[in-house]
Amino acid sequence: MAVKLLKRPKLSLAEKMFLPSLVKGLKITIGHAKKNATKFFNREGTDVCMQYPEVKWDAELPEYYRGAPALVTDEHGRERCVSCQLCEFICPPRAITILPGEIPKDDKWAKVEKAPRKFEIDMIRCIYCGMCEEVCPEQAIFLRKDYAITGVTRAEMVHDKERLYEIGGVREGLVNKWNDLK
């Protein structure tokens, strides 16, 4: 490889005293102020910032956005979670608590054997890492686009099974491996 010799730039006296760069810096910042002025004084935010509760970005949220985790049912109305507890064990902040339960013998889906009796996600602990979604062998838990999870008590911030299915809703087009199983 050929060696390329670079010459150090010769600085003029003004440059050594930082003066041109000082002026340049001041110009850049005031340029930003000028650019933002109209929106800023009309209380419309700036080009980068938006006035949050009034203006939202929900429509532009990308498909891979990781919001609140939720459980889903499929098109057959079956709750997909089989309470294998993999998500509980992988969860880094230990936000998930599952109490496994048995599906009664006379149920249409008795062959699945297990379903969660209790499924709680503590949204104070959840860090939205998406590991539960990644580890789930049943495609039962997904991170949704809900991000404004608020509550006034700690108890309110714990999402129970009902709430999780409510957020998750029905998801179609997943792999239904239990259907063909005898």
Added chain:
Amino acid sequence: MPELIIILSTAAKIAFLVLGVIMPIVAYSVYAERRFSAILQDRVGPNRTGIPLTLFGFKKDIPFFGLIQPLADGLKFFLKEDFVPAHVNKFYFWLAPACCLVPALLTCAVIPFSSDLKFTWDGSEHLISFSIANLSIGPLWIFAISSLGVYGIVLAGWSSNSKYPFLGSVRSSSQMISYEIAMGLSIIPVLMIFGNLNLGEIVTFQAKNGWLLLPAWGEGLSIRSWILLVPVLISFIVFTISIFAETNRTPFDLPECETELVGGYHTEYSSMKFALFFMGEYAAMVVGSGLIITLFLGGWSLPFGLSSWFAPGSWIGALVHLGCFLTKIVAFILFFIWVRWSVPRFRYDHLMRLGWVWLFEIALVNIFLTAGILMLVK
């Protein structure tokens, strides 16, 4: 003038100028800092704190561009826990915040905020100057008192008994000492030109004969004052830089520098004690820019001799001049903020080098330059 009038008028001036002018400017320069820095960085800043009508059952608040923010900040400071760590030296820990704010407020005593006021008492007319104390040693008073401000910082750093405040206060004291020399020397040319140390008379002179940096009317339209612009400009620049250093503003904010020293000398302070440091810093900034304006930019006077429209001592004139002075101060504070959010911090040895090797020498040479011009050009 009867003594009663002197005492009463001084008390009224202290109440009006400190509580009615300086303190609101300090509060709103904090707001200006947050808003102006926001717009410079494409952010929004506090723009919601208004009249909270929703608290009283109305549908909407009146946001008011967030202009109520300083009140909310003050309220927050009052309500916060005033925590005194166990390892501090209690007496000096309590003393330090006051030592920081009081000198800053004391220095504003000699700054003329507006033209003199005339009023009649007991059948005789009295002229009352619009500076709290019309001393004939104005700039000296400011230098003497403002250099006491370093005690607040040193005491805070030492009594906190913790390493970051200590480093901050050590830096601050060395910085203030080195920049005070340049600051004092840089205005000697100005005082030589005026031949006067009374700030009120300096401003009156500038109102008639052109500002020092804009000699465009009156006697200022002579070759002499235009040649003198060279040393005046030099001392203006040196003085402004020194004021930046003296008030611990970026690019000279090494005593605080959040990224290195947590919070610098006020790391261990909370609640109103911290607020006193904060207010002291901004009050020093207000007084510093007031001094620059008084010496170089004509103080309260309107440009181009327009101040002569108002009869000396008229109330309308005083009001207009007060407005003029405040406008200039606001402009200067915005400049301070603009510089703070544009220029990175100096390295410590660069800072010392700039103070001792450059500004000190420049200011010294500038004195002789001015003396030569004053001697040769009549």
